[in-house]
Amino acid sequence: MDYLLSTLGPLLQGTAVTLQVFLVTIVLSVPLGLCLALLRISRYRIVGRLVNAYIWLMRGTPLMLQMLFIYFALPFVPVIGVRLPDFPAAIVAFALNYAAYFAEIFRAGIQSIDRGQYEGAKVLGFTYGQTMRRIVLPQVIKRILPPVSNETITLVKDTSLIYVLAMNDLLRAARGMVQRDFTTTPFIVAAAFYLLMTLVLTWGFQRLEKRYAVYDE
């Protein structure tokens, strides 16, 4: 029991790192994903193609590879080369990667809205921007809650990848103790922490879904 309590301190510190990566990634990747989705369906074909290529690149290579590239290789790239400290490097990789996934979810959601909604808005005088903001996107949110919930929960666990940049997230803190103390208890505590975080998210998304259930389509 004493040992279990002694693991809590380092694991909580690790959780703080995990949560920071999680929150900053969400705050950056959701709006970025929305922008990408809107560009992807834009009437300028070339823009859509570029976004498509970006999404292919981001979904087609491992997130870990992207993170390693940004941390180790980016400084040597001409023109855009910058040397980022570990936390910003991780955030950039996560945000760019998750934006690609969110973009696809948003795009599918936007394209699932009936053409009649655009026409109904257009004959009332709405501009494209007003139609998106007031009519289409509010309906998209309801439809994409389940996949967004999935993606968000995956992100909580994906944050453990930052160990490759030697950052002390929850999982790396646990592994450190396991190797030091020859016991698997820290793993179990870490699992409980992950479950707790995903439980909070699951609840949150369930409440949102309930709120949007006031109307049917």
Add this chain to the structure above:
Amino acid sequence: MIHADNLHKRFGSVEVLKGVSLSMQKGEVIAMIGPSGSGKSTFLRCLNHLELINRGQIAIEGEVMARTDEQGHCHYMPDADVRRICRKMGMVFQQFNLFPHLTVLQNIIEAPMTVKGIKRDEIIPKAEELLHKVGLAAKRDSYPARLSGGQKQRVAIARALAMEPDIMLFDEPTSALDPELTGEVLRTMRQLAEEHMTMLVVTHEMAFAREVASRVIFMDHGLILEERPAEELFADPQHPRTREFLRNML
């Protein structure tokens, strides 16, 4: 009010409008009838920019929205002008196109608030008045999914009227309704006509066309074949295609 001159519209290689012209005066109620695929709906949709014409000229209340030059190229006015011109027309669709995430009242006040910038407190009494007029005051806070087809269509009419259009376009407003629900929608439209609203109605309701419309237009294969006062056209159709169509409809 509406001047459409020699409208041509192609979908790929199919020519849907082959030179359709229409002049409409204030307060007129015109019914457009004709078989499916004759181009009536497309014509209506060209008038308010839901479809782009390939050739011809459209002017609404004296303002040109699209014109064709000598070389046969069709030009539209800038987007903002087109939007402003189109706001003079309200439209009611076959499929209602209500906004499912908004209540009945919100459906009606959304456009006046967002597009015209009218304050919520100012528009709500007017929206309630419109709801009263279409007989749906009690449904104010319901979501569209809870309404019958006829009720949805009456909300759609109220929503269009909230923008205070000078002209109302109806694209087969009762075609998606059960027969026993068409009556309530037609009553609302009849009431509008009695208030001298300028109306252009694409419809399969021959009784409505005969009783309410001042003029009836018969279209077939992208052309207007006959255009006459309602009682004349129904009593004595001139074109063989009109005669055949009316025989099948009645």
